[in-house]
Amino acid sequence: MTMSNMLLFPILIPLVFATILMVFPKNVRMQRIVAAAGTLFTLIASLFLLVKVNNDGVQAITLGSWPAPFGISMVSDLLSVLLVISSSLITLFVVLYSFPSIGIKREQSFYYPAVLFLMTGVNGAFTTGDIFNLFVFVEVLLMASYTLIVHGGEKPQLRESIKYLLVNIISSALFVAAVAFLYSVTGTLNMADLAVKIPQIESTGILTVIAVLFLVVFGFKAAIFPLYFWLPGSYHAPPMPILALFGALLTKVGVYAIMRTYTLFFVMNTGFTHELLGIVAILTILAGCVGALAYFDVKKIIIYNIIIAVGVILFGVSQLNEAGVQGSVFYLIHDMLIKAALFFLVGIIAVLFGTTDLRKMGGLIKTYPVLGWVYLIAAFGLAGIPPLSGFPGKLLIVQGGFEGPQFWGSLVILATSLIVLLSVVRIFIYAFWGNPVETMPVTKTVYRQMFVPTVILVSFTVVLGVGAEFFMPLISGAGEVLLNPALYIDAVLKE
Amino acid sequence: MRTNDVMLQTATKVVTFIILMFAVHIFFAGHYTPGGGFVGGLLTTSAIVLLMLAFDVKTVKKILPINYVIMTAVGLLIAIATAAASIIFDVPFFTHAYDYFDLPLFGKTSLHSAMLFDAGVYLVVVGVTMTIIQTIGEDE
Amino acid sequence: MEIIMSVAIGFLFMAAVYLMLSKSLIRIIIGTGLLSHGAHLLLLTMGGLGGQAPPVVADGVSVGDYADPLPQALILTAIVISFAVTSFFLVVAYRSYQELGTDNMEQLRGTDDYE
Numbered sequence: 214m215t216m217s218n219m220l221l222f223p224i225l226i227p228l229v230f231a232t233i234l235m236v237f238p239k240n241v242r243m244q245r246i247v248a249a250a251g252t253l254f255t256l257i258a259s260l261f262l263l264v265k266v267n268n269d270g271v272q273a274i275t276l277g278s279w280p281a282p283f284g285i286s287m288v289s290d291l292l293s294v295l296l297v298i299s300s301s302l303i304t305l306f307v308v309l310y311s312f313p314s315i316g317i318k319r320e321q322s323f324y325y326p327a328v329l330f331l332m333t334g335v336n337g338a339f340t341t342g343d344i345f346n347l348f349v350f351v352e353v354l355l356m357a358s359y360t361l362i363v364h365g366g367e368k369p370q371l372r373e374s375i376k377y378l379l380v381n382i383i384s385s386a387l388f389v390a391a392v393a394f395l396y397s398v399t400g401t402l403n404m405a406d407l408a409v410k411i412p413q414i415e416s417t418g419i420l421t422v423i424a425v426l427f428l429v430v431f432g433f434k435a436a437i438f439p440l441y442f443w444l445p446g447s448y449h450a451p452p453m454p455i456l457a458l459f460g461a462l463l464t465k466v467g468v469y470a471i472m473r474t475y476t477l478f479f480v481m482n483t484g485f486t487h488e489l490l491g492i493v494a495i496l497t498i499l500a501g502c503v504g505a506l507a508y509f510d511v512k513k514i515i516i517y518n519i520i521i522a523v524g525v526i527l528f529g530v531s532q533l534n535e536a537g538v539q540g541s542v543f544y545l546i547h548d549m550l551i552k553a554a555l556f557f558l559v560g561i562i563a564v565l566f567g568t569t570d571l572r573k574m575g576g577l578i579k580t581y582p583v584l585g586w587v588y589l590i591a592a593f594g595l596a597g598i599p600p601l602s603g604f605p606g607k608l609l610i611v612q613g614g615f616e617g618p619q620f621w622g623s624l625v626i627l628a629t630s631l632i633v634l635l636s637v638v639r640i641f642i643y644a645f646w647g648n649p650v651e652t653m654p655v656t657k658t659v660y661r662q663m664f665v666p667t668v669i670l671v672s673f674t675v676v677l678g679v680g681a682e683f684f685m686p687l688i689s690g691a692g693e694v695l696l697n698p699a700l701y702i703d704a705v706l707k708e
Numbered sequence: 709m710r711t712n713d714v715m716l717q718t719a720t721k722v723v724t725f726i727i728l729m730f731a732v733h734i735f736f737a738g739h740y741t742p743g744g745g746f747v748g749g750l751l752t753t754s755a756i757v758l759l760m761l762a763f764d765v766k767t768v769k770k771i772l773p774i775n776y777v778i779m780t781a782v783g784l785l786i787a788i789a790t791a792a793a794s795i796i797f798d799v800p801f802f803t804h805a806y807d808y809f810d811l812p813l814f815g816k817t818s819l820h821s822a823m824l825f826d827a828g829v830y831l832v833v834v835g836v837t838m839t840i841i842q843t844i845g846e847d848e
Numbered sequence: 849m850e851i852i853m854s855v856a857i858g859f860l861f862m863a864a865v866y867l868m869l870s871k872s873l874i875r876i877i878i879g880t881g882l883l884s885h886g887a888h889l890l891l892l893t894m895g896g897l898g899g900q901a902p903p904v905v906a907d908g909v910s911v912g913d914y915a916d917p918l919p920q921a922l923i924l925t926a927i928v929i930s931f932a933v934t935s936f937f938l939v940v941a942y943r944s945y946q947e948l949g950t951d952n953m954e955q956l957r958g959t960d961d962y963e
Contacts, residue, residue: 345922345925348926349929352929352933355933356932356933356936359933359936359940363940363943366943366947368947368948371940371943371944371947371948372948374944375940375941375944375953375956376956378933378936378937378940379876379880382880382883382884382930382933382937383868383880383883385884385929385930385933386880386883386886387887389884389887389888389890389926390890390891392891392922393887393891393893393894393919394894396891396894396895396918396919396922397894397895402918402922
């Protein structure tokens with residue numbers, strides 16, 4: 214069997230498992246087993262897909278046996294398959310981390326189905342080759358995220374979820390409007406076909422407007438500079454496993470969408486659009502830095518670090534050269550893993566102290582020394598200290614900036630790396646040093662159940678950093694498809 | 709406050725069945741003309757909601773003891789299974805099969821696997837809308 | 849026809865923005881409904897309103913007579929999605945009205961338990 218549908222498995226498996234999970238919501242044991250199995254199978258399927266894409270090049274299929282530009286194309290190149298693997302891995306660990314920390318009440322009311330539906334949407338958004346289908350998958354993951362953010366129905370959750378819903382409904386309406394404009398100008402919504410048609414259109418002015426409109430739409434999801442205002446409040450409300458899932462995956466879908474559209478087809482007026490993207494990216498980093506230093510709340514500090522990372526990744530994309538784009542791909546994968554790991558870690562710290570306020574913490578290094586050192590490794594990884602995983606990506610992005618038009622952006626990134634380091638080391642200093650504060654009674658089993666997935670995830674980031682040489686062929690392959698759209702176009706429109 | 713709703717209740721007993729028949733008609737009409745599982749599902753829901761308005765939520769629950777969440781799940785599974793059947797035949801996902809058959813009573817009829825998919829959609833729509841309405845409607 | 853539609857879309861967007869800027873949550877939800885209606889109409893209008901014949905190859909119909917089926921399919925999808933989101937929003941609004949005892953956005957500012 215040749216399995217031409219293989220690239221759909223990372224989308225279908227979580228969908229089927231989520232549906233099965235809806236049938237027996239009250240049986241917590243079965244919920245846990247089936248959810249873990251579903252995410253594990255998805256991860257295995259995506260690893261098989263990676264082997265296939267790496268050997269045979271870009272995989273594409275058009276649903277319903279329609280000829281290519283007319284049906285909905287699903288495309289899996291190295292970038293999308295690497296992101297699918299990262300998201301599947303993170304979801305698996307979030308599911309494992311949820312066992313001790315999310316609470317039976319939530320587990321019995323469709324928590325795991327919502328997580329798996331979110332995974333369906335995220336993997337679908339990474340795989341689709343059609344701009345309207347991207348909208349549909351984004352709505353799938355948003356719908357799941359609405360459920361998760363309000364899940365449990367605590368007062369702050371309800372309050373924040375209303376704002377989250379409102380912001381996303383408005384950005385979805387803008388998305389539909391942007392798709393409408395794009396369709397009226399080009400007459401197609403297939404990404405590969407757009408990449409063929411857009412260079413043939415002479416009036417680049419209207420296309421530039423549409424490109425900026427899409428930047429606004431995806432910017433809402435990715436939390437770029439003026440549009441990030443909703444993120445800190447909304448992400449602060451839900452419990453830690455959900456926050457880890459959101460922080461690691463949701464904004465990255467927006468980042469991926471900008472990355473894809475701004476390399477594949479919105480390249481008719483790079484002097485304006487990509488310079489704008491670069492400036493916005495730098496402003497995003499600066500805004501995130503202000504937030505990361507301003508708060509004494511561990512959740513908030515890491516949440517603002519999400520915004521900083523979004524800026525760093527998008528700056529690399531905006532330079533549109535080999536080093537910058539490769540760096541962005543590497544940093545994107547690194548950031549998904551390290552953010553999940555950091556949220557897991559501060560989740561444990563918050564559980565131990567019973568608060569997220571840094572000023573009420575202290576002296577944890579005496580009672581939990583291993584936790585302290587693991588946290589320090591993750592923190593150094595986030596800041597990009599060699600040989601950890603933040604380093605190669607950031608190095609390439611900075612190099613891309615120096616080779617590209619906006620060398621000053623690279624200087625900002627280098628300077629702000631220190632602020633990132635300071636912001637996360639502050640957590641270390643407050644929580645682990647100083648006078649010991651009485652901790653909550655947490656049983657050994659619960660602690661171990663939370664700590665083991667965390668350590669494994671942190672060790673993955675260490676492997677990614679130390680073994681960067683080994684992963685580089687995949688990263689550069691992903692960058693090659695981004696910089697050379699012909700590979701992507703040929704795979705989709707092959708017939 | 710309890711109003712006299714004899715007229716509504718009597719009319720509902722007739723109208724519900726008309727709506728349900730119309731829903732079935734719309735569902736099958738969706739094969740080649742406007743209609744289909746989504747609209748059919750919404751019409752069915754409106755019939756059930758009419759019952760709820762005329763009588764009350766508890767009575768309707770006694771008449772139709774259905775767990776709508778499971779109904780949604782079953783509908784989703786039917787829809788996915790129909791679309792995923794193409795994986796076994798190694799054609800692109802969502803590829804449908806259809807042919808013409810001579811059935812007794814109906815004569816020459818076209819049968820299409822998209823119908824099964826639509827049946828799944830129908831169940832999902834009824835399940836989801838009823839879940840939403842029950843969530844809001846149940847507490848006083 | 850396109851001009852009339854554009855004016856109607858603009859009016860819908862205007863009304864949506866007006867409603868969404870009010871403090872009452874239920875007016876905001878109605879506003880989001882109008883906003884998605886506007887976006888759907890925009891999708892239909894931008895696809896081009898010409899063409900009367902159904903998009904099926906038939907005798908005696910030239911290419912220009914066909915209605916474009918794609919915007920219709922897109923709108924149907926978008927309507928279903930906005931239907932689901934709006935109903936979810938209504939449920940959340942109702943629940944939060946029960947829990948928080950208000951539907952006034954002014955009182956839903958989130959600043960209580962952290963700085």
